[in-house]
Amino acid sequence: DxxxxxxxxxxxxxxxxxxxxxxxxxxxxxxxxxxxxxxxxxxxxxxxxxxxxxxxxxxxxxxxxxxxxxxxxxxxxxxxxxxxxxxxxxxxxxxxxxxxxxxxxxxxxxxxxxxxxxxxxxxxxxxxxxxxxxxxxxxxxxxxxxxxxxxxxxxxxxxxxxxxxxxxxxxxxxxxxxxxxxxxxxxxxxxxxxxxxxxxxxIYKSTPWKYQNDRATGYVWYTSKKSTVFAISLEWPKNNTLRLGYAVELFENKRPIVTMLGNSEKLKWSIGNSYRNKIVSIQFPDKATVACDWAWVLQIENPTSVHVQDIDEIP
The missing domain is CATH 3.20.20.80 (Glycosidases)
Incomplete structure (x- = not known):
């Protein structure tokens, strides 16, 4: 049975x-x-x-x-x-x-x-x-x-x-x-x-990305699916801004679309330096608008070749 x-x-x-x-x-x-x-x-x-x-x-x-x-x-x-x-x-x-x-x-x-x-x-x-x-x-x-x-x-x-x-x-x-x-x-x-x-x-039908655990923020883990990379944050970041190290290469000279799963808002980002290493800072949406608790997933998709300065950056 x-x-x-x-x-x-x-x-x-x-x-x-x-x-x-x-x-x-x-x-x-x-x-x-x-x-x-x-x-x-x-x-x-x-x-x-x-x-x-x-x-x-x-x-x-x-x-x-x-x-x-x-x-x-x-x-x-x-x-x-x-x-x-x-x-x-x-x-x-x-x-x-x-x-x-x-x-x-x-x-x-x-x-x-x-x-x-x-x-x-x-x-x-x-x-x-x-x-x-x-x-x-x-x-x-x-x-x-x-x-x-x-x-x-x-x-x-x-x-x-x-x-x-x-x-x-x-x-x-x-x-x-x-x-x-x-x-x-x-x-x-x-x-x-x-x-x-x-x-x-x-999670489902995902594959490991080239990096698993982020070097700048240890509570972020990556998965991927074709041309999309997912950054899973196990904590809500300080000042609503998530700082990623390994993901910088997805943003340099590219125009990726970044959203949080469960939220359609396109998120703003900027590239900077931290202790001589480049990082990308991504602005999280208002926490009152997110669709889940405990862990939050950023979807980074469809990068195309453009100059970084053309991107709307975090003020």
Whole structure:
């Protein structure tokens, strides 16, 4: 039912699978031999994973719980060989990198490396930031406190840093015992959805720009899409003026159109110097007119070659 519901919404269906099982008798028996035997894997893990693939045809397999032993104990190469060569999803499936000690960040269609992996620099391999809204747990905790939960601003900061550096973000929240999502998590998701309804253009189908984090203003991160660059500001700038370093090259001898997503007003800008480095200063609109909170996106588009002095500058 879940797989059908997901696909009915035009979404890709993925499966999470934990290799390790703390209290399985077969697992405990293997541990008593120092894992010389792997009856748990042969009789439980492999048949189960093959059955899951054959029954549900997942587009993603997210393996976990591999830290205890290396890939030979888990027979990961045997399973992956079957998956990529014989399974019903051999031409479409992708997998992560948690298939045995030492495999993380080295092998896989995409890397997750460690929980909450956020390198904040561009990577040379597809990667994912698997994080959780409860900073202390991946499951539901009845006695968590408000300070344990990521704020909306923290969530958007993590999203922005991840997407700017070419990563995918996996946002986890633990459901209650009867399958409900706690209200605090619902609120965070609604906030995120509302923000994306205004600023999704800078996130969905975007690609990293040549620079990720601005050199002049550290709370600004960049994404791009064709001839458009997006500057995502995680704070409202002092005096309503955002100072950018790396973006100067988009303005020198060009006439870009600068707007804030959710606001049609064309923003004024000027080029100056700060500590011997050129910067561009962009005047934000009146805060009362903006369409969102927490983070604001400048869209810099359609630059054409003209002299800088022809531009309407900030007085």
């Amino acid at each position: 879940l797989a059908t519901a997901v696909r009915d919404r035009n979404l890709k269906f993925g499966l999470y699978h934990s290799l390790f099982e703390w209290y399985n008798p077969l697992m405990l028996a293997d541990s008593q031999t120092g894992f010389v035997t792997n009856n748990f894997v042969v009789n439980k893990v492999l048949p189960e994973m093959i059955e899951l693939v054959q029954n549900y045809s997942p587009e993603i397999i997210w393996s976990d719980g591999d830290w205890h032993k290396n890939y030979t104990y888990w027979k990961s190469t045997e399973f992956l060989a079957w998956l990529y060569n014989e399974s019903p999803v051999k031409d479409t499936v992708v997998v992560n990198d948690r298939w045995g000690k030492g495999v993380e960040c080295n092998h896989g269609d995409f890397y997750t490396c460690v929980d909450r992996y956020n390198p904040k620099v561009l990577q040379n391999h597809k990667w994912e930031n698997a994080m959780t809204l409860d900073k202390e747990s991946w499951g539901y905790r009845r006695y968590n406190s408000i300070t344990d939960i990521m704020t909306t601003a923290e969530l958007l900061k993590t999203l922005t840093e991840t997407i700017s550096c070419g990563g995918n973000i996996l946002i986890n929240m633990g459901p209650t015992h009867d399958g409900r999502i706690d209200l605090i998590f619902q609120e965070r998701l609604f906030d995120l959805g509302n923000w994306l309804s205004v600023n999704g253009k800078a």
